[in-house]
Amino acid sequence: MADYQLIVIGGGPGGYDAALRAADYGMKTALIEKRELGGTCVNRGCIPTKTILHSSEIYYDIVHGNEFGVKSSQTEIDLPTVFGRKKQVSKELRTGVAGLLDNKGVTVLQGIGTLLGQGKVQVSENGKNTIFTAEHIILAAGMVPFCPPIPGLDLEGIETSDTLLEGNNPNFNSLIIIGGGVIGLEMATFYHQLGKKIIVIEGMSRLLPNMDKEFGRSLEAILKRSGMTICTNSMVSKVERQENGYNVWFKTGEEEKFVSGERVLCALGRRPDTAELLGQGIELAMNKHQIKVNDRFETSIPNVYAIGDLSSKIQLAHVASVQGKVCVDLIAGKKPALDTKLIPICVYTVPEIATVGLDEETAKAAGIATATGKAVLNANGRNIIIEAPRSFVKIIAEHNTHQIIGAQIMCARAADFITEFTEAILFKHTAEDLLCIIRPHPSFEEGVTGAIENLCEKLKQ
Amino acid sequence: MEEYDIKKGYYYSKGDTWVHKEVDGAIRFGISDYAQKKLKSIIYLNLPEVGDSFQQDDSLGEVESKKSLSELICPVSGTVKTIHQEAVDEPGVLNRDPFGEGWILTLNCDCYQEDIKKLMDAAAYYDYIASREKK
Numbered sequence: 001m002a003d004y005q006l007i008v009i010g011g012g013p014g015g016y017d018a019a020l021r022a023a024d025y026g027m028k029t030a031l032i033e034k035r036e037l038g039g040t041c042v043n044r045g046c047i048p049t050k051t052i053l054h055s056s057e058i059y060y061d062i063v064h065g066n067e068f069g070v071k072s073s074q075t076e077i078d079l080p081t082v083f084g085r086k087k088q089v090s091k092e093l094r095t096g097v098a099g100l101l102d103n104k105g106v107t108v109l110q111g112i113g114t115l116l117g118q119g120k121v122q123v124s125e126n127g128k129n130t131i132f133t134a135e136h137i138i139l140a141a142g143m144v145p146f147c148p149p150i151p152g153l154d155l156e157g158i159e160t161s162d163t164l165l166e167g168n169n170p171n172f173n174s175l176i177i178i179g180g181g182v183i184g185l186e187m188a189t190f191y192h193q194l195g196k197k198i199i200v201i202e203g204m205s206r207l208l209p210n211m212d213k214e215f216g217r218s219l220e221a222i223l224k225r226s227g228m229t230i231c232t233n234s235m236v237s238k239v240e241r242q243e244n245g246y247n248v249w250f251k252t253g254e255e256e257k258f259v260s261g262e263r264v265l266c267a268l269g270r271r272p273d274t275a276e277l278l279g280q281g282i283e284l285a286m287n288k289h290q291i292k293v294n295d296r297f298e299t300s301i302p303n304v305y306a307i308g309d310l311s312s313k314i315q316l317a318h319v320a321s322v323q324g325k326v327c328v329d330l331i332a333g334k335k336p337a338l339d340t341k342l343i344p345i346c347v348y349t350v351p352e353i354a355t356v357g358l359d360e361e362t363a364k365a366a367g368i369a370t371a372t373g374k375a376v377l378n379a380n381g382r383n384i385i386i387e388a389p390r391s392f393v394k395i396i397a398e399h400n401t402h403q404i405i406g407a408q409i410m411c412a413r414a415a416d417f418i419t420e421f422t423e424a425i426l427f428k429h430t431a432e433d434l435l436c437i438i439r440p441h442p443s444f445e446e447g448v449t450g451a452i453e454n455l456c457e458k459l460k461q
Numbered sequence: 462m463e464e465y466d467i468k469k470g471y472y473y474s475k476g477d478t479w480v481h482k483e484v485d486g487a488i489r490f491g492i493s494d495y496a497q498k499k500l501k502s503i504i505y506l507n508l509p510e511v512g513d514s515f516q517q518d519d520s521l522g523e524v525e526s527k528k529s530l531s532e533l534i535c536p537v538s539g540t541v542k543t544i545h546q547e548a549v550d551e552p553g554v555l556n557r558d559p560f561g562e563g564w565i566l567t568l569n570c571d572c573y574q575e576d577i578k579k580l581m582d583a584a585a586y587y588d589y590i591a592s593r594e595k596k
């Protein structure tokens with residue numbers, strides 16, 4: 001008889017939600033974590049970034065508060081306190097996760113979890129190795145920052161999001177961010193709000209290259225006007241140490257240029273944390289750098305599953321969480337109630353960005369005839385009150401059926417009202433259905449009504 | 462009728478966009494003085510990417526002012542060759558100098574001479590504006 005019915009390797013949102021679900025089904029469950037419960041989300045990702053962004057937002061609003069009647073001659077930012085609070089918030093959430101797991105009777109094993117084969121896992125801690133057996137094993141080890149082999153990117157002091165979020169030696173005046181994706185732009189937002197000189201270098205033709213092009217284009221215009229330097233179509237070729245920091249060389253067209261800054265952040269993506277995950281001789285079918293899984297999250301080894309960042313095309317905490325729950329539902333022979341396909345994606349820049357479903361380009365590529373309704377929120381009351389940068393709502397419907405198939409929002413609090421569209425897409429609501437809804441005034445969300453009205457007009461054409 | 466700058470040698474679409482073949486052969490695209498005056502403070506350009514292709518009269522993007530949003534009508538069939546990044550970064554230049562520094566993009570167009578036959582010259586565009594102003 002196996003030690004456990006389920007062992008989960010990785011205590012992030014995917015792992016702990018899988019373990020909690022298993023416990024709900026009465027499965028004897030263990031969870032192995034080599035660092036801290038909560039994983040990247042709680043300790044090095046979602047929560048820490050949003051915590052420090054809250055501090056920088058307060059600071060920025062006060063410094064620029066004159067026209068709102070908030071006068072302050074000496075506003076300081078105390079970075080040790082900002083990062084100290086970040087640690088406190090993470091600790092509070094970790095404690096919460098630990099409490100949940102304990103209440104449900106999940107055994108938490110601290111150490112490095114390594115898959116030794118079907119049904120067998122090793123936990124290593126302080127030189128001691130212990131082997132456990134399990135009927136099912138879920139791999140949820142997450143990802144780590146990735147720095148490609150560009151000369152100089154391995155120089156001492158080059159930051160990743162992990163190291164920058166530690167907040168050690170936070171006092172610098174300029175930061176070069178290599179990578180104009182989500183992580184790079186959220187860190188850019190934080191330091192820019194603190195008054196630092198920010199340069200973002202992105203290799204593709206726009207910021208946020210994997211999202212609707214209007215997000216990246218609009219954000220670039222906003223950030224440039226706010227004083228940031230944005231270099232797109234710029235591929236970094238090397239990084240050099242210089243007296244006061246670094247020179248980052250990049251090629252743009254035929255030209256090679258460099259920019260100088262005190263610090264450099266490499267925000268070029270993340271890779272699955274498989275270094276210690278697979279035992280000697282253990283191989284899993286891979287999909288490039290990720291573990292290949294089928295629709296049931298099964299890997300190429302029977303009764304071994306992979307969820308979250310390790311295997312998912314979209315690497316987000318809420319994706320991992322849902323996948324963890326659904327994976328266990330399937331293991332337990334239950335019909336999952338959760339949808340794993342429709343994933344809202346949010347970026348916490350200013351304005352916030354949120355998207356779900358298809359955008360115009362992906363719909364066109366899929367051969368779907370669509371209509372797009374758009375509202376630019378220049379006349380939205382809440383936007384005017386806060387003097388928001390350019391904000392918009394776009395909603396896409398299938399032309400034949402009028403069913404909503406996608407939405408893109410760039411607006412304050414976008415992350416808080418994207419779910420209307422997740423629901424609309426999931427339950428096949430039409431543009432006319434959404435037209436019936438009264439949205440509160442004044443709100444950012446009421447900008448949606450203008451976009452829907454525009455969509456209904458377009459659908460008549 | 463209010464005075465509008467209508468440059469001779471430029472060709473105009475019914476969408477109030479213009480196209481002009483420069484001395485170096487580049488085919489430049491922009492919005493007319495009439496358009497910029499109607500839009501008032503232009504704050505954003507939503508443009509295609511280099512390499513995107515359009516047919517004559519397609520919408521190739523949008524120009525936004527504080528008050529309104531207008532489609533940018535492609536006056537000639539072609540492929541986007543260059544984007545005027547300075548105009549994207551500072552769209553107010555379209556208000557200040559719609560025919561000069563306010564140019565928006567250039568196009569590669571194989572059928573320029575054919576396509577401009579379907580556009581309005583300066584005199585015809587003047588009449589077109591006048592007919593709308595009367596309403």
